[in-house]
Structure formats: C-alpha cells, structure tokens
Amino acid sequence: MRVLVVEDERRLALALKHGLTAEGFTVDVAHDGLSGLARATDHSYDVVVLDIMLPGLNGYRVCSRLRAAGSDAGILMLTAKDGEWDEAEALDTGADDFLSKPFSFVVLVARLNALARRIGSRAPRRTVLGDLVVDSAARTCTRAGTAIPLTPREFAVLDHLARRAGEAVSKREILEQVWDSGPDSDPNTVEVHVSALRRKIDTPFGRAAVQTVRGAGYRLAADGG
Amino acid sequence: MRVLVVEDERRLALALKHGLTAEGFTVDVAHDGLSGLARATDHSYDVVVLDIMLPGLNGYRVCSRLRAAGSDAGILMLTAKDGEWDEAEALDTGADDFLSKPFSFVVLVARLNALARRIGSRAPRRTVLGDLVVDSAARTCTRAGTAIPLTPREFAVLDHLARRAGEAVSKREILEQVWDSGPDSDPNTVEVHVSALRRKIDTPFGRAAVQTVRGAGYRLAADGG
C-alpha cells in the first residue's frame, strides 16, 4: 500500500515515514503543499496523509485541487487545532477522514487501514450491465453501442446507481452523494432526474434498467434491464 | 439506521437523541452501562455511541462484553480526556472509532455515517434459507429462483425475520423494529402483513417458512419451510 505523507515538520515527517514503513506501508514524503500536490498527481497513491498547516499551499487547497484533478486516493487530514471548523472544512474539501494533532501512532495506523479498506472497495471506473455501459472516468454512457448524451446531474445519478448495481439505493443517499446536501433536501429532485434518465437510457430502447423500489429508492438492474 | 446512545449525562443524551433523529437516524438512549448493554444485546443496532465514563459498568467493559456476545454493531466511543491511552484502549476493546469530548455535532454525524458505511459493507447481504433467498441490499426475495415482489412493509418484516432465522421473534419486537413504534401499537398490524407475506412466499409454493409460535410471535424456518 502506497502512502504519501505531506508534512512540513521534518522530525514528525521522518518519524511517520519510519513508523509506517515498519508497519508495511510504502511511504513517500513531501514537505510543502506544492510539491505534495505534484507528487500526488504524478504518482498514484492509495492514501495521502495531509497536514493542514503547510507552507506554500495549505492542506485544504491541496485537497480540493487533488479532487479537482480527479484523484481518487484516500485523503486523511491532520488538523492542528481540534476546533469544529477544521474538521467540517476538511470533509467539505473532499477529505475522507481527519485526525487531530497530537495523535497517537496506533490510531493513525488504524485509521489508515480503515481508509485503505474503504478505498479498495471503491467500484471500478467502468461498469458493464448487459448492453448498458457506464464509464465513470470518461463520463460517458452507451446502450447497445449507441452513445447517450447525459447532463451532468443525470450522469452523476446514473454513475452512483451503477457503482452499486443490483442494490437498492435510497433517494436520501443519492441526494447526499450527488447533491452533497443534507437530509432536508427534496427527494423530488431525484425523482425528476431519474425520470429524465429513464427517458434517455430506457424508454427509447424498450428497457427498464432503472427500477423503482417503493419505499426504498431505486435500483439499477445488474443485467441492464 | 438504528443508533443506541449510551450516555449518563441526561442533557447531552437528550440533545443527541433529538439531533440525530432530525438527521434521519432512529435513536434509542440508555443512561448507564448495564442497561445500555442490555438494550444493545436485546435489540439489534447498526451503531452504538458509547460514553466511556458511565455509572455501573464503564464504556470499555460494555464494549468488550458486547463483542464477546457476538455483536457486530459499529461502536463509536466518546472519550472524555483526549489522551492517547483512552483511544488505544478503546480500539483494543473492539471499538471501531472514537471521538474526544467536547465534539461538534457535525463531526459526530459524519463519523456515524462513515461508520455505517463501513459496517454496512461487512453485514451479511443475503440470507439463504433452503430455496428461499432474502437479499437485504437489493431488497429482493426469491423462492426457487422465482422473484417475488413484496411491498415495503412485507419486505421489512421478512428481512427482520430472516436476520434471526430459526428464532422466535415477538410481534412487539417486529413492531419496534419495522414500524419504529411504541408498545401501544396494534399487533394485528403485524398479523395482517405476515398473512400477506405467507400468501406470497409460502402458499403458492406449498411451503410454510413463516411459522406461528403461539404466544411468542413468529419464526422463519431456517430451511425455508
């Protein structure tokens, strides 16, 4: 498992490198935001451990730029203060987890392993369901070889359903994942987009890949409908 | 998602109950270690939020006894001090995550959701009972390969019985788990739905998977009937 540690405090960075290496991780180190970002985009890491207080480019920015660049590495932020602001903001910029300094090494390793497990189980970039193909990386969708143009929201909904093909996914979860919104948002928004999606990927082909699971949400048929 | 909060500080416990309920969780509360342990073993929760400083039986003990009892619920510990010892010990006794007091509500919700995701992915997804298959994730039910459409309530009842296949489950418990209701609700509601369930998964196949245990509730035959 490949880990990048971005931490300006040399002593701590070195200690982490040694400790994590001893735990079986493959560890690289960067000492400021810019070089950290460069390394993270050039190489592919499973997890990036990211200090927030960094010279040059702070942790939040590195994090959001990484996400903007399409990185799907797990990001664990190290927050110096333990105020609420830090943590909420870290999650907002796309971090997967965070840890307040000072932290114990045992805990860091536990979190890294948990994170790696989560990341590892992330769905592949291309999902094939019968003659329906959803390519998350290319952001394209084809049915029986025919390319189907989708709006950003439509694709995001389809993509999310495709990652969990065969499973029922609640509107609430779709709202959270696609809209990044709280539980008070209107589920009708999802319904409208699902409706539009069906009109494009199902109706013209006489199929029914997007199934309604009454009371539970929607399910994308594993065989494409 | 069902959450049990074990916290002796009444004011905090109440605030958590209200807040988490508003976030869409189903929340129960216990105020000391013993009753918390009892509730957690009697009912099945997705996540247990566990204070360490508890009267009667402290959080570590509740945690390790829960694990000893075979509980697979996610356990999030609330540590009062933010020393390393607490956290390492929490992880040792089988906790999945912890949070130092004082914590922000936003962060708690984020952690709970993260935990739920992790737990959800390790929970058994399908229950196979002879030729009867109940798939919780897909929310589908098949008998001898034939898909059987069920209404939300019917599925929820079946799912609950399936999770405890072979055991007698009381109507009261079904009411609590499926209907999320108090003990004053009408058990006849359960009877009506069980009746409908039998008509779909048993009668057409000449089977009797859903058995009546007079005076005690219902039992789903471990071999599918």
Add this chain to the structure above:
DNA sequence: GGGCAGCTGAAGGCTTGCTGAAGACCTGAA
C-alpha cells in the same frame, strides 16, 4: 363450551412516486 390468540377479506384514507410546465440559474459568446 368458553375464552383467547391468531387469521383474513374488505375498504377508506393516505402515502409515494411520476411527470409536465415554469421560472431560476449558469455558462459562454457577442
């Protein structure tokens, strides 16, 4: 036979989901 526990058909009320339309919003070009 009496009493109790459980079963089930029917029906009204109500929730849930779908969809067309309208206006807000965003983005890029002139």
Add this chain to the structure above:
DNA sequence: TTCAGGTCTTCAGCAAGCCTTCAGCTGCCC
C-alpha cells in the same frame, strides 16, 4: 453588459397502490 441555450429546481396535479383498521371468523387449549 446582454443574450441565447441549456440545465436544474420547484410546484402542482394525478395515478397507483399501500397501510391500517375493523369485524367476523377459525382453531387451539383449558
């Protein structure tokens, strides 16, 4: 800046079908 094109959200009406309640019934046990 304004405009045009497209996208997103909100709203309201509608249809489907689910849930609960009730009442009468069966069958078990004493």
